Amino acid sequence: MRSLFSVTLLLFLVLTLGAEANRRPKGQKGKHDKSRPASECSSAETQYGKCVPEHGDCGDGLREATCKDRTDKIPCRIPCNWKKDISDCKYKFGPWGSCDAATNTKSRSGTLKRALFNAECQTTVKVSKPCSPKVKKARGEKKSN
Structure with a gap:
């Protein structure tokens, strides 16, 4: 009985230490290792x-x-x-415009905030998306039965 207990305890310690070794350091959740030589x-x-x-x-x-x-x-x-074509450029966007019934899209424009990694960026961009099929109600408006 004592040997079974000792083997169980030893196995538990090995599994615990193995799991601890595989764990990433705190603060590194989902991040790549940035310990590369300084350039x-x-x-x-x-x-x-x-x-x-x-x-x-x-x-x-x-x-x-x-x-x-x-x-x-x-x-x-x-x-x-x-958006894939502006991925290295960061823009400050305004609010979405109203829905264009002819194309069923709404759009907004953005001005360049900063360029990442020396990217060549446009100073202004315009993006669009399909209009929502639902009509949003204003705050305080109640359902009518």
């Missing part, structure tokens, strides 16, 4: 390529960073709800 190039001297997702057209991926004669692949991420 002698500044970010202004480095040329960055487009982010290429590993699977599909969004999510975690890699981009090339070239400086002098060295090219590294660095981790990047394309949000799944972001």
Whole structure:
């Protein structure tokens, strides 16, 4: 009986230590390891390529960073709800316009806030999406029976 208890305890310790070793450090949840050697190039001297997702057209991926004669692949991420052609440019968008009945779309424009990774960005962009089929009610408006 004692040997069975000892073996069970030993097995429990091994499994616990193995699970602890596989766990990521706190604060690193879902992030790539950024412990790569420091480059002698500044970010202004480095040329960055487009982010290429590993699977599909969004999510975690890699981009090339070239400086002098060295090219590294660095981790990047394309949000799944972001427009692909402006992914390295960040814009400040206004409110959505009214629905255009002819095309059944509504649009809004945005002005450039900042360009990531030395990207070539348009100063203003216009995006559109299909109109919602539901009509939203104003606050305080009650259902009529």
